[in-house]
Amino acid sequence: MTASTYKIIKKMEQTLSYKELSRLTALKELQTEEQHDPFKILIGTILSSRTRDETTTRVVNNLFRKFKNPKELAKADLEEIKAIIHSIGFYNIKARRIKEVSQLIIERFNGKVPDDIQKLLELPGVGRKTANCVLVYGFNRAAIPVDTHVHRISNRLGLVNTKSPEKTEIELSRILAKKYWLKVNETFVMYGQNICLPIKPNCKLCKLKGVCKFYHTAVLPIQKNS
Secondary structure: OOHHHHHHHHHHHHHHOOOOHHHOOHHHHHHHOOOOOOHHHHHHHHHHHHOOOOHHHHHHHHHHHHHOOOHHHHOOOHHHHHHHHHOOHHHHHHHHHHHHHHHHHHHHHHHOOOOOOHHHHHOOOHHHHHHHHHHHHHHHOOOOOHHHHHHHHHHHHHOOOOOOOOHHHHHHHHHHHHHHHHHHHHHHHHHHHHHOOOOOOOOOOOOHHHHHHHHHHHHHHHHHHH
16 A cells, blocks of 8 residues: 555646646745744644635744744734734634743743654644644654645545544554655645645546546546436
8 A cells, every 4th residue: 555655646746746736835835934943834834724825824924024933922912913913714812822832832842842743742732733744844754744635635535534634644654654754745735725625626637536536436426427
């Protein structure tokens, strides 16, 4: 399964190599712009939840233009944070969360974001997806962050048969060699945003129809009967 899963990732990358599909995800852009800064990846990931990438990128840039590091953000006025991130979904909750996270990083971790998943999970509002994003994009550590795109596509293709992102992470970790883990999130998220959409997936552009469980059980029967 490892070899076939890697081939699937390569086919995704080939499809995404077309110029019109080449836009990076918000986290990949942040990783590049901020030179793998774990703190900015952490805050960016918290802000990105249920928010479009374009909005996340703009808001994160505005936030870090004002507050450069955990110490500055920990001391920031909460209302000022809210004003900067107000276009983000659930901005009231996220403003309190990123301020509290910044304070704990100062108090508990001497101003440094931990590179250990268990310690990351101790931070308020940080689940496995966020923690794994910090490991991948902030520390270049092998991990598989599973968001809605990774979970949806993995199940549609039949790579896994799971009900939760946590279970999907476990199964993908089992079937895919660790040296490929860094590719999973970026590739699957881009594919989910451009090709394998939640509603009306663009199967015409997809090179994985031959192995896609969803295509053969849900899409193809409708096409044959139309």
